[in-house]
Amino acid sequence: MSSLTVHAGGLDLQNPVLLAAGILGTTGASLRRAALAGAGGVVTKSLGSVPREGHHGPTVVAVECGLLNAMGLPNPSYRNFQEEIEIARKGGRPVIASIFGSSAREFSQIARGLKADAFELNLSCPHAEKYGSELGRYPEMVESVTGAVKAAADVPVWVKLTPNTADILELGLAAQRGGADAVVAINTLKAMAIDIETGYPILGNRFGGLSGRAIKPVAVRCVYDLAAGLDIPVIGVGGITSWEDTVEMILAGASAVQVGTALQRGYGIFEEITVGLARYLERKSLTLEELRGLAGRRS
């Protein structure tokens, strides 16, 4: 079997297929289960400084080729999450804590108070007021938040970017200037669904974010642009549902990938992807390293 180990964003990963933030990441048990099912690493639900119940339901709605969600960042606060992280770690894979705040200060306070193998800064959630992409759309904000967390943390810091922008590379460059060890792209696309029988927006929050197969071509493009323009690694996420999608994302330049919505099909997705990826590398006699960013070298 081809080796799938990879060093990415300051972490040594058994394989490059991670669990995405906010997916089965509310408890240590579910994170550990993803690790045991074969994820190369797991990202927690985004954690803030105070408990949040999130938006009213419906919080998700399945649409054409994807999922809309507006969870509203429910979480028990980082203070109540350390023990979950310890449980998650029993899966034997790196546990990356996704964190969010409304200012550089709030971000760095959380980073100081929490122990994890790395931090992922949620500067990209498209449906929580004062958080996520409301900060993350501004390069200066991305840079200052990243810098503040880097100063506070002694583990790698990844920055998760929003695709709801004219030029995601500007945001990636800002993260790099701030000292990020990797960027993660993409979070969901701003989107909405309306009930045609009554005219009600379906999500409790009216708006939400689109994930799943629908957004993969957008994610591939973002990863390609980022990989071409950055020196730090890019972690690709968005619509990955198969080993083929994973190969496409790595060809675009991703050092590792994250899987979210496809977990609808169950935890088996990790093994499905890693086995498929290993077989592909074998058939092609390529290493992961050689595969990475190949699309940028073709012309």
Added chain:
Amino acid sequence: MSSLTVHAGGLDLQNPVLLAAGILGTTGASLRRAALAGAGGVVTKSLGSVPREGHHGPTVVAVECGLLNAMGLPNPSYRNFQEEIEIARKGGRPVIASIFGSSAREFSQIARGLKADAFELNLSCPHAEKYGSELGRYPEMVESVTGAVKAAADVPVWVKLTPNTADILELGLAAQRGGADAVVAINTLKAMAIDIETGYPILGNRFGGLSGRAIKPVAVRCVYDLAAGLDIPVIGVGGITSWEDTVEMILAGASAVQVGTALQRGYGIFEEITVGLARYLERKSLTLEELRGLAGRRS
């Protein structure tokens, strides 16, 4: 049958379902055919000031739930298109000329030289250097181009916006300030697909725009945001494939819609949608007017 006539963006339309720009819009004959098949109006292929052959192939690739395209704005120039517009008009429906340029001057020069029932300014094509969204991402540019064309034209001016931005309403407000009679949203999402056997980006242009069912939730959201914040009408486009999608777009606030990728299924789509829409209005005892923007009034 419920009436589907509507006055939108300065035009009287027999029905609110139009043919989108760049779809079967290269010849007068195909535009006329769309009109005869039941389109409420037809938009031409985007026309520039000099002939362009467009990008090398592949120019389209079908992806998960949508289509990627990078046509590269092929067109015979507006000078060679007037006779096509005359033929298109024989379909008995308004013919809207989509035009593009790299400056306000170029836009207004075309608008002065071309006769059509309205102009649609392509400030949103995501894959042609120096054109489209490369101007349209900047509110000041949107405003100045709109203003220049308004000054040059004696017919309604619609502005087609890009969703590749953090806040499409900023762009819509700019168009409104420039004097636009309507905004049209959305053009395609920046996207890409890579051939996993060889690593080649599939499109001849490497990048392209995503259209079709995948983008509908993004389009609905954009239309909702625009309708909530603008005084001028919004024309909804993006992923409309059925009468249900049309209803959803009108609920979001669209005064009319345009159909693009769904023409893959043939010209019959116009009748399918208009008949379905009329039946729906009848069943609900609603007028188009009452339906429009209902989602914004629900809470």
Added chain:
Amino acid sequence: MRPINCIIQEVRSLAPQIRTFQLERDLDPGPGQYVMVWIRGVDEVPMSFSGPDTITVQSVGEATKALFKLGAGSSIGLRGPLGNGFVLRGKRILLIGGGVGTAPLAFLGEQASKRGMEVTSLLGFRSREDIIFQSRFEALGDTIITTDDGSAGIMGRAAAGLKELNLFEYDQIYICGPEVMMWDIISRTREHSSKTQACINRYFKCAEGICGSCCLDPDGTRVCVEGPVIMADRLLESEFGRYRRGPDGSKGPCRG
């Protein structure tokens, strides 16, 4: 799947805070499956089917109160049927229900009976006026009722009725009710736990198996898709009966 629009055909009041909503559509659910009920403009909450085309709801908070305001002719949005549902096994089965938790069991019992199974029921309620579905259960077979206050049947919790029964006589046991009651029974009947199917509640947000809100410790079982029916022997090794998580994901006590 987007929520399906569904007209409420009839509302029947069963007890002071419990009503059955007759739906215009038969979504072909299995007993133990649930549906996400969208009360538009308010919230979306999980409800078990109490029949092929009914849900039976206890009013406890915002969403259920809003639902109680809807009468025949009103419409709700439905996502479902979801979850695994009960599996019918054997010839003689025992149903143990508490409060509104009797709803999916009445539905189950009727299917079992149609298949020729012998059905016995043990049902616990707070008081005489809270009793629901009594005649539905009695039509199926022997029915023991307990009330906390003794106003009807045996006085005490449902567990008080256990001594009337020999659990070895049943091929399969099905249980649904408040967590404290279920825990009480399951932990008293450990030797039967591998033949006991429990329909449990957790806080559901997505009902798609991806948000993690409903996951059980310590193995991360996603109750919304791998449940809500879970074998009691697995529950005995879980958080069940000890704590449960609220909407923000933090642990709390097991009321209700």
Added chain:
Amino acid sequence: MRPINCIIQEVRSLAPQIRTFQLERDLDPGPGQYVMVWIRGVDEVPMSFSGPDTITVQSVGEATKALFKLGAGSSIGLRGPLGNGFVLRGKRILLIGGGVGTAPLAFLGEQASKRGMEVTSLLGFRSREDIIFQSRFEALGDTIITTDDGSAGIMGRAAAGLKELNLFEYDQIYICGPEVMMWDIISRTREHSSKTQACINRYFKCAEGICGSCCLDPDGTRVCVEGPVIMADRLLESEFGRYRRGPDGSKGPCRG
């Protein structure tokens, strides 16, 4: 559909600028259908099937030249089979081909023959050395060949061979070749146009029926999906033979 990866198994040279590419995959095309051939890094162009798993290509420009650089073992991307294809009708059929346009007809003739139809062919080439597929057609039935320079068969354009034939004898006529040649034949044989199926070329960009690049005047027929096979009587009422549009959509003369 994304392009399917396909290995070229063999390349056979048929004439100075014409080669047949044997594909590793049988995409189960019908005669007259085409495939979009992606020569990676260069362009994507339409090619008719000359057999169930072959295309036969004349080198005329950038994409076809790049294709000629690929040998056995190289790979191309394929989108197809696309388009409507020929419809076989009747018992006696006539094939009229010119140059590389004989490719889909050889494929068609072989299918017709298998179904027991009687096949006659009239084929025009520039010169003796440009003749392709002669033995394939001869194996099917009577074959008349013309060459512009008289170096083989009848001297003259394909139309020169018409006088050897009584077109009333054929139930259906199939034609494919350079537009000028097809136009020449179709306009000389108007009384047969309702039984003549022509496989034509237009500038294809999307091959999905949405870009409009291939549309015929005056009715807007999308040749890429409603064609490339079109009845001659409809062509007589169209732009065919008079002009065609180039990649920028403007009208140009009908060469080739």
